[in-house]
Amino acid sequence: MISREEIGIELSLMEETVHVLLALREEICTMKVKEQAIKELETLKPDELMIVYDLILTLKGKRTEQQGKEQPAAYIRVRNALKDCKGSLSEDIILDREDRI
Numbered sequence: 001m002i003s004r005e006e007i008g009i010e011l012s013l014m015e016e017t018v019h020v021l022l023a024l025r026e027e028i029c030t031m032k033v034k035e036q037a038i039k040e041l042e043t044l045k046p047d048e049l050m051i052v053y054d055l056i057l058t059l060k061g062k063r064t065e066q067q068g069k070e071q072p073a074a075y076i077r078v079r080n081a082l083k084d085c086k087g088s089l090s091e092d093i094i095l096d097r098e099d100r101i
Contacts, residue, residue, distance in 0.1 A: 041052065082089065
């Protein structure tokens with residue numbers, strides 16, 4: 001008969017195996033995506049390739065910015081952007097809409 005301790009060891013080994021398999025599956029999926037992306041890149045024209053390259057640089061820049069500093073909440077960014085505006089923004093919007101009607 002198997003003791004409780006042996007069952008505990010077996011369960012721990014099973015859990016560890018599951019974690020390893022999940023990590024391996026994620027790595028394989030990532031590799032497949034990279035391989036497919038490379039195949040697609042090889043079919044692009046030079047001007048299209050430059051657009052993709054710019055996008056990659058933009059994504060990398062955003063990632064390092066986010067890691068470097070914490071971003072303030074969106075409403076704070078909007079308030080800071082609008083703090084120097086004089087008058088009523090809502091009235092300006094209403095006037096602009098009336099001009100189009």
